[in-house]
Amino acid sequence: MSASKSLRPRRQVSRTTTQARRKPCRLCHNLDSRGHTSSIYQTESAKGATSRLDLVLDSLSLSKTQSSTGAGCRFCGVLIVTLDAFFDNWRGSRQRVNVEIKEKESIKVGINGNRWRGQLAEIYAGSSASKAPWPTLGTAHHIPTDSGSDETFDFARRCIRDCLTNSKHVACKPPSISRHVLPKRLLDVGRVTAPIRLIDTQGRSFQYVTLSHCWGTGPLLTATKLNWQELASNIPFTSLPPLFQDAIIITRQLGLRYIWIDSLCIIQDSTRDWETESSKMGGIYENSYVTISATISGDSNTRCLMDRRKPIKITYENTTGREFAIRARNIADHHPNIKEGTPAKLMGPLTTRSWALQEHVLSTRILHYTATEVLFECRTSYRCECQPSRKQQPTTPSLIPKATAKRGEDNNALWAAWQHVIEQYSKRELTVPSDKLPAISGIASKIKDATRSAYVAGLWKDNLASDLLWSTTSPSSLIASPYALDTYRAPTFSWASLNTPISYYTPDEDERESFQSTITLLSSVIAHTGLNSLGTVSGASLKLRGPCMTAFLSSSQIDGVWEYTLLIKGTSAIRISHDCLLTRSGDTIASSLTGGSVRRANSADQLSEFNKASILYLGVARYDGWISGLVLGASERVPDAWERLGTFSAGMESFDKANEREITLI
Incomplete structure (x- = not known):
């Protein structure tokens, strides 16, 4: 595609046509941030009132605004040339075109859809020294076309x-x-x-x-x-x-x-x-x-x-016949959001x-x-x-330094920073799977220095209740796996035991004040592998005391999606957030539970629906009449120990008959 595009109509523009075109285009509003029903005016600017307009346009409607002769709305034409240059195959995609117009600034254009995620084009006046082609269009700062330039x-x-x-x-x-x-x-x-x-x-x-x-x-x-x-x-x-x-x-x-x-x-x-x-x-x-x-x-x-893609030049002619040079370039939606x-x-x-x-x-x-x-x-x-x-x-x-600076009587800012990092980290890929804990150990070291808390395979003893309540998220990453790992990497209570994105429960202000741990850490054991005390582990366990109840877990498959439900006597069924796919444990399980228990499924397992498999559920924290905790299955590897299967949240009434109990998690 040629870098130079003309938007001049090929027919003579009459006075009647000129007058008609002075009315804003119903689709793009002449790319003017003022006078639209959705225009927002800000008076805080030192330069006086400024306006902003965000438009959402239908891509099919936009592509039809220019006739085969080139006639049509000049401003829609600017958008079309820009989209043609920077968004491959946008025509006919039936996606929404997002146009952000700010007075005296460049215009940002993007398209919904995974194909163009994070990609933007920027339209701006060619030179700050000459008159803008229309009053509200601004200029943009020059970016060299070579990242190795002086x-x-x-x-x-x-x-x-x-x-x-x-x-x-x-x-x-x-x-x-x-x-x-x-x-x-x-x-x-x-x-x-x-x-x-x-x-x-x-x-x-x-x-x-x-x-x-x-x-x-x-x-x-x-x-x-x-x-x-x-x-x-x-x-x-x-x-x-x-x-x-x-x-x-x-x-x-x-x-x-x-x-x-x-x-x-x-x-x-x-x-x-x-x-x-x-x-x-x-x-x-x-x-x-x-x-x-x-x-x-x-x-x-x-x-x-490397060489960067050069801006394109769009020749724009206004209703008086005067030509202007408009430019458009590819940018990324990268700016921080204050x-x-x-x-x-x-x-x-x-x-x-x-x-x-x-x-x-x-x-x-x-x-x-x-x-x-x-x-x-x-x-x-x-x-x-x-x-x-x-x-x-x-x-x-600045994330860790700011959280450290906010420390007062507690370390809440540091715990929040750690959990934010882990949520982002869990979405990323590793060439060597065993590096899961070593590759985050540098940040763990900073948190440990600041809090003086003990670290257990990705969790902090001084924030244990909150750290235990991680849950897997929808598989939005290529690394997401619905199965347990074939090789041991971390205890089941740690997010590092799986290859899948995770998230933490984030209470609002009111819930944070009422959030209260219901567990007591009695002891912990961790076996390190190698010289890094915050790195690879060969085993770990937590001995806890907390409110526990036995219940049944049932599975069902609906439209190819597996769901798991807690069946508690005297209460409604509770859908759990499972860590990965689950399967019934083997018959040789060393457990007093009748009917066998449940474990995380491996990729080699043949899955089938099960009904009323025995499990244990542990209340970890309560807040505003609710309790959240862990769903546990009896371990096949270690007698009298329990392995994590997922998390649950329920009303406090479901724990009316809970008993304090000492359990070991591995």
Whole structure:
């Protein structure tokens, strides 16, 4: 498609036609934020009253507004040319076109539907020096068409310099020497004429950059027992994968000499070295000068310094015959939302990876290389190339520091921050399934330092009732599995025991005040594997006292969907939120329950409906006349122990006959 598009009608415009066209288009309202029944006026602006209009247009109706001769609403024509350029196959999709119009600002255009999720186009006046084609259309900040341009590097340097020198960036200051974590190795890349090589830091402090990247599924240059001495001598630049080359270029452009890349700075086939260095990873990212986040790159062969798609030029002619240059470009819906308190929304392969979330949360400063522009976050502010002014907006690196700063008599803000991170983390993918707990251990270390609470395989003893009440969500992720794991990774009471997105019960203000734990932790046992005390486990258990009742669980399959129902004598049936698919336990179960119990199903199990299988349900917390808790099945692995099957919520009357009981969860 040609970059230049004309919206001039091919017939002579008469005075009568001109007068008619002065009336706003019923569909697009002439892309004017004023005078519509849905227009919103804000008077808080220092420049006076400003207006905003959000339109939702039918894509089929919009595509029919331009005739074969090119005649029709000029403003609808601007939308159509923009949609044709940036939204493939939008015509005939019967989706809703969302148009956000703000007075004296650019116009944002998006389409509903998974195909275009997170994608936006921006329409703006070509030059701030000339008259706008219509009064309410504004300009947009220039974004270079090359992420390796001098302009983009100047932007990156300016962001970092402002963070380092601004006295208000207290949270961005380096940690004390006692908390300073040193990487064992770094890549020395600072001089073009000198060899790139792996160095041993020998306990010395260096100013270095970190790289956050996807490893991908293909071959990757890594440090091993056999080649690390060779890497310590000379690594030819041309032998490095393209992404690593880009990371080195960025490091040099920032005026630094050293970079930490996990695959090269950790000896990958040494269990001891990997466990030691990976356990320090949170501190390594926190203490770095800046993290380069290769958000757009799916593996080390995909560069992050690349050409970006150029804006298109739309030639627009008004009713007097005067031509104007309008531009449209592809952008991402990435800006933080101050009202909702949400940070920048990033898109790209890296945002699906589990290890990368920890790197994002714990970095002090981070440069995100996305498909459309570079974004900068630190623990205090946010900037991007389309909005380069420093803004005090929510950022992901500020999540833990802000929660720590809010601590008063309790740690509620930190518990909420942890649960928010775990909800996001559970949606991400791992190349090595056993990394589930190690890949979040850096954040766990920060929470432990702040709260002094003990940690049990993803849960905190001082927030145990709330942490136990996680539940699985609808499978919205490619990683979601409806089955239990074939290999042990975590106890069943931990979210880490499954591959599926989870969420936590979030009480409102009134419920939070009445939320009260009904369980007492009597003891806990955890068996760690390796050197990371917050990492991999080979076993764990909790001994609790709390209100318990026996009941029956029944299953049914409706339209291919399995449902599980608690049958409690004297009360209505209660639908449970099951952790995964369930099946009746074997006949040899060591349990006093009649009729056998229930367990999590494995992928090899043949599922069938069951009726009145015996289970135990444990009340964990109560609030406003309700009680929530765990549905438990007798363990086949450990005698007299119980395994989690799901969660339930019910009125307090269902627990009238509950008895306090000591149980062991595994």
